[in-house]
Amino acid sequence: MPNFLLFLATSMAITLAPGPDNLQVLARGISQGRAAGLVAALGFAAGITFHTTLATLGVAALLRSSPLAFQAIKYAGAAYLIWIGIKALRSQGLATAHERPAQPLWSVFRQSVFGNMLNPKVTLFFLVFLPQFIEPHGVQSVPLQMLELGLVFMLQTVLVFSLFGVCAGMIGGWLKRRPRVGVWLDRLAGATFIAIGIRVALRD
Numbered sequence: 001m002p003n004f005l006l007f008l009a010t011s012m013a014i015t016l017a018p019g020p021d022n023l024q025v026l027a028r029g030i031s032q033g034r035a036a037g038l039v040a041a042l043g044f045a046a047g048i049t050f051h052t053t054l055a056t057l058g059v060a061a062l063l064r065s066s067p068l069a070f071q072a073i074k075y076a077g078a079a080y081l082i083w084i085g086i087k088a089l090r091s092q093g094l095a096t097a098h099e100r101p102a103q104p105l106w107s108v109f110r111q112s113v114f115g116n117m118l119n120p121k122v123t124l125f126f127l128v129f130l131p132q133f134i135e136p137h138g139v140q141s142v143p144l145q146m147l148e149l150g151l152v153f154m155l156q157t158v159l160v161f162s163l164f165g166v167c168a169g170m171i172g173g174w175l176k177r178r179p180r181v182g183v184w185l186d187r188l189a190g191a192t193f194i195a196i197g198i199r200v201a202l203r204d
Contacts (some may be wrong), residue, residue, distance in 0.1 A: 004152075007133040010081075011153045013192045014129075015160045017088050021116060025161050028108060029168020029185025039105045041113025050117045054141050055126035062170025080128045080202035085193030124179040126150070145179075 015022065021044045029037025103111075116122060130153075134145040 003133045006199075007149060008152065008156065010192075010196050011156050012160060013085070013196075015157050017084070017190075021045040022161060024112070024115070025164045026168050029165040032108070033101030034166045034168070036103075036105060038162055038170045039109045039165075040112045041158065041161030042163040044116045044161055045110040045154050046109075047113045047116025047122075048150065049124045049159060051126040052130075052147065052154070054123050055130050056146040056150065058127055058149055062137050075201060076128050078132070078197045079126070080125070081193050085190040085195075085197060088190030088193060090190075091186055120124070 013180065025037055025040045027038040130146050130149050133149055134142055136142060138145065140148075
């Protein structure tokens with residue numbers, strides 16, 4: 001798998017950066033305990049399989065029809081990463097997670113799965129993100145490479161989100177006492193996304 005370490009580092013940076021999914025995992029863990037945070041993490045990670053499948057089918061069809069269109073996706077993906085970076089630079093930090101009423105764990109899992117699946121921005125993200133790290137003329141087929149990358153992204157999401165859920169109380173309390181830390185974490189993530197976006201755009 002080409003550029004595996006870059007893909008893994010980028011994936012983890014994206015997963016750690018503040019966003020609706022990880023903030024919901026954090027909020028659920030704070031309000032309902034470690035088990036609920038862990039279940040929410042597993043739900044959001046499970047939803048990734050849906051977006052990976054859509055991206056795999058869409059990109060494979062696109063490559064069969066137009067290599068030029070694949071290049072367009074490459075630059076769109078680079079621009080998207082830079083845009084995410086700019087948004088992170090302007091964010092107000094991770095300490096905005098809020099408490100929510102308790103729910104049965106199955107409801108927490110179901111809501112997390114569907115919340116992820118029904119978010120069109122996630123599908124768009126996978127369509128422009130995963131293709132940056134595949135080799136169109138490699139030994140493995142494009143669909144297989146896409147599925148492997150999607151699996152890697154899902155596994156690291158499970159690990160990172162589970163850590164968020166299990167440690168939610170400690171993380172949430174620490175960030176509330178140090179709100180500026182969240183802001184600087186956002187800025188670090190933003191700079192990382194912009195740098196990776198530029199690298200993707202310049203990569204042959």
